[in-house]
Amino acid sequence: MKFELKPIHKDAIPEALDKAHLYRLLNEPVQAQSICLDVLRLEPEHPKALITLLLALTDQFGAGVSPAKAHEVLARMKGDYERAYYAGLIAERSAHARLRQSSPGAGFDAYDLFLEAMKHYEVAEQIRPAANDDAILRWNTCARMLMRTGDLRPRPDEEVSPVFGE
Numbered sequence: 001m002k003f004e005l006k007p008i009h010k011d012a013i014p015e016a017l018d019k020a021h022l023y024r025l026l027n028e029p030v031q032a033q034s035i036c037l038d039v040l041r042l043e044p045e046h047p048k049a050l051i052t053l054l055l056a057l058t059d060q061f062g063a064g065v066s067p068a069k070a071h072e073v074l075a076r077m078k079g080d081y082e083r084a085y086y087a088g089l090i091a092e093r094s095a096h097a098r099l100r101q102s103s104p105g106a107g108f109d110a111y112d113l114f115l116e117a118m119k120h121y122e123v124a125e126q127i128r129p130a131a132n133d134d135a136i137l138r139w140n141t142c143a144r145m146l147m148r149t150g151d152l153r154p155r156p157d158e159e160v161s162p163v164f165g166e
Contacts, residue, residue, distance in 0.1 A: 005038070005041075007038070007041060007042065008038050008039070008042065010042055010043075013039050013042065013043065013046070013049075016035050016038065016039055017035070017036075017039060017048050017049060017052060019035055020032040020035040020036055020039075020049075020052045020056070021052060023035065023056075024052070024055060024056055024059060027059075029055075029056040029057070029059035029060050030056075030060070032052060032053075032055075032056040032059075033053060033056040033057065033060075035052075036049045036050075036052050036053035036056060037053070040053065044076075045076065045078065047077070047078070047082075050073055050076055050077055051077075051082070051086070053073050054070050054073040054074060054077075054086055054089075054090070055089075057069050057070040057073065058070050058089060058090060058093040058094075059093075061093050061094055061096075061097035062097035062098075062100050062101060067090050067091075067094045070090045071087075071090060074086050074087060074090065080127055081124055081127050081128055081129065084120050084121075084123040084124035084127065084135075085120070085121070085124040085128075085134065085135055085138075087120040088116075088117040088118070088119075088120030088121040088124060088135070088138060088139075089117070089138065090117075091113045091114070091116040091117035091120060092113070092114065092117035092138065092141070092142055094113045095109075095110040095111075095113035095114045095117065095142075095145075096110075098110045098113060099151075105155070106151075107149075107151035107152050107153065108153070108154070108155040110152055111146065111152045111153055111154060111155075112154075112155075114142045114145055114146055114152065115142075115146075117138070117139075117142050118139050118142045118143065121135040121136070121138050121139040121142070122135075122139065125139065
């Protein structure tokens with residue numbers, strides 16, 4: 001079934017984004033995502049809408065939304081700091097989603113993703129706005145996860161076994 005979406009009024013954007021934030025707090029990221037898409041129809045580069053959309057997407061990792069969707073939004077962000085910081089957040093939240101799946105190799109994958117997140121946060125730290133330590137706080141969170149969780153470790157080198165009959 002196809003519907004023509006109704007546009008919101010430009011003056012309603014601030015309140016709509018406040019609602020999107022509230023829906024994220026209520027653990028309803030699909031509603032937050034929908035609101036952000038309505039805002040971005042009017043203002044395709046609206047920074048707060050892009051950030052909230054990216055966060056709503058990462059809230060859905062492991063529940064049908066892939067990190068590739070969040071990376072599409074990340075590519076639309078303008079600032080170097082924002083791109084570095086939110087790339088780290090995508091990797092970090094991907095790690096948490098991978099751990100929730102608890103499938104074979106999840107700890108190894110999460111380990112790699114946490115390290116990737118930390119690299120992005122280190123880049124963001126170097127170019128952060130004054131008095132903004134968000135990247136440091138996130139880096140520390142990843143470090144603590146790696147230090148306290150024994151299942152998070154590098155993938156062991158795997159030896160390739162010869163094929164029988166050779």
